[in-house]
Amino acid sequence: MKKIYYHIFLIAQHKYLIGVTEKGLAFIGSRDKGINELQTFYDCQLIDDIEKTEPYIEQIGEYLNGTRQRFDLPIDIIGTEFQESVWNALLDIPYGAVTDYTSLAKMIGRPKAVRAVGTAVGKNPLLMVIPCHRVLTKSGTLGGYRGGLDMKQDLLKLEQNN
Numbered sequence: 001m002k003k004i005y006y007h008i009f010l011i012a013q014h015k016y017l018i019g020v021t022e023k024g025l026a027f028i029g030s031r032d033k034g035i036n037e038l039q040t041f042y043d044c045q046l047i048d049d050i051e052k053t054e055p056y057i058e059q060i061g062e063y064l065n066g067t068r069q070r071f072d073l074p075i076d077i078i079g080t081e082f083q084e085s086v087w088n089a090l091l092d093i094p095y096g097a098v099t100d101y102t103s104l105a106k107m108i109g110r111p112k113a114v115r116a117v118g119t120a121v122g123k124n125p126l127l128m129v130i131p132c133h134r135v136l137t138k139s140g141t142l143g144g145y146r147g148g149l150d151m152k153q154d155l156l157k158l159e160q161n162n
Contacts, residue, residue, distance in 0.1 A: 004042060005049035006035070009057045012064045018053045019046075024074030025056050028127045030147035041125050063128055066162045069095040071129045079123065082113075086120035093134045096159040100138045122146060128155065 004026055006019040017029030019038050029037050035046065062068035079087065089107045093099055099107075105117045124132045127147050133155040137143040145152035 002042065002044040003047060004038070004044045005047050005052040006038060007048055007050045007053040007057075008034075009053075009061075011057070011061045016057075016060065018056055018060065020053050020056055021076045023076035025126060025129065026076045027125045028060065028129060030127065031151050041123075060128060064158070066158055069159075069162070073129065075126060075129065077125050079120070082110075082116065083120040083123060086117055087124055087126075087130050090121070090124070090130050090132055090134070093131055095131075096162070098134050098136050098156070100136050100140075101143070102138050104135055118143075127151075134159075 002021065004019045004021055006017055006027070008015050008017045014031035016031055017027070017033065017035060017038055018025070019027030019042075027038050027041060038046070056073055059068055059071050059073055063071070077087070085108045086104065089104055092107070101114050101118050101121070102111075104121070105111050105114045108117070110117070121132045121135055122144060124130050124146070127133070133145060133147070133152045135143070142149050142152055
């Protein structure tokens, strides 16, 4: 069974759960959510370990404080081939920019898979690092977000102000 080391950190007045494996960052929780969210993503052994998670929280804190635009953390996430293609495409959306689900589907060469793209975006385990908050609906509204629409709006505002 996979081991995930986690800890809950306070950053910018909100709690964030960070989960890592021996290979890298595996999960970033929605702000002010608990361990249950992590358990819905992974069937694993959970170990609270501040030492293993602390190196990852520095960059996430820098991002949330507006001093980092790109991450260079080792990551360890597993999804389907389709999910991984969507998550890789999300990494190509520049800081401060937005796209929509239709454009994202075209980016991965699957223009008719807009709903499936939306589902894959929603299953992204690495909020902020894989910037799914940069995806809006075709009409330009926020759409959904695992972290909640307030968090999505705050992240977009943070990026537009830097």
